[in-house]
Amino acid sequence: MVLLKLAASTILTIVVLGVVLGGTVSSSPTPEARWQWPLSPKPAVLRTFDPPDKPWLSGHRGVDLGPAPDGGPVTAPSDGVVTFAGVVVDRPVLTIDHGGDVRSSFEPVTSDLKPGDTVRKGQMVGMMEPGHCWSGICLHWGVRRGDEYVNPLSFVADMRPSILLPLG
Numbered sequence: 269m270v271l272l273k274l275a276a277s278t279i280l281t282i283v284v285l286g287v288v289l290g291g292t293v294s295s296s297p298t299p300e301a302r303w304q305w306p307l308s309p310k311p312a313v314l315r316t317f318d319p320p321d322k323p324w325l326s327g328h329r330g331v332d333l334g335p336a337p338d339g340g341p342v343t344a345p346s347d348g349v350v351t352f353a354g355v356v357v358d359r360p361v362l363t364i365d366h367g368g369d370v371r372s373s374f375e376p377v378t379s380d381l382k383p384g385d386t387v388r389k390g391q392m393v394g395m396m397e398p399g400h401c402w403s404g405i406c407l408h409w410g411v412r413r414g415d416e417y418v419n420p421l422s423f424v425a426d427m428r429p430s431i432l433l434p435l436g
Contacts, residue, residue: 303345303423304389306374306409307333314406317419329417330373330410332401339396339405342377344387345423353379353394362394372420373410376400 305311311333320327344364351371352363359376364387366372379394387393400408411420 304343305333305424306342306345306372307340307407308343311407313421314401317417317421319417330408331420332406332408334401334404334406339398341392342374342394342396342407344389344391344393345372346389348372348387350379350381350383350385350387350393352383353381359399360394360397364393369414371412373412375408377407 313331314334315328315332317331318328320329342362346364346366348364348366350362351365352361352373354361356375360378361373361375362377362379362381363371363373374394376397376399377394378397381387381393396405396407398405400406409420411418411423
């Protein structure tokens with residue numbers, strides 16, 4: 269029985285170390301690179317990240333944040349450089365390159381910023397406009413690492429699963 273407990277404890281330790289050292293949540297930045305919410309105070313998540321199985325399928329490649337009945341300021345979640353500020357289809361979009369092949373985009377957001385403008389974490393970058401959520405004004409926030417959409421919430425919240433460890 270003691271040997272069985274020791275074996276189970278050893279396996280659990282290896283699994284926990286693998287999770288901690290292996291970084292199973294690849295989209296989480298390091299704690300020192302933690303971003304901030306693009307809306308203040310911390311907004312409600314109206315629609316979660318739901319990536320499609322294949323790039324061409326439908327899905328939700330970001331999160332919808334709100335509500336904000338009268339619109340509101342949008343702030344940079346991290347330092348970066350504006351790479352796009354314009355209209356896509358019928359919505360104003362702002363995209364910021366944060367370095368490390370990570371870009372965030374916000375819609376519908378009007379902004380006076382132009383491509384090449386540097387932004388600092390917490391700086392107001394634009395204002396929310398109506399046009400995305402049917403229930404009122406909300407912010408769609410998307411993040412891409414390279415060509416892959418990743419969950420924006422993993423940059424502002426610890427998304428790792430909780431692991432219970434045995435006592436003693």
